[in-house]
Amino acid sequence: METIMAALVNTINRQGDFIREQNQRIMAQNQRLAAVEESREARVHEDLGLPKEATA
16 A cells, blocks of 8 residues: 555656646746747837837
8 A cells, every 4th residue: 555655646746847847848938939029029119210118
């Protein structure tokens, strides 16, 4: 019984680690997307001759 419980705990811990790593990857992707969006907005403002603080 202890072996089964230990196996379950290990499985749960591995799943927790996987979810944590997946969350970190998603957060990093969100940061990259935000940087791309910010860059695009800056380029559009520059192309239109708008000041940087102007927003759509």
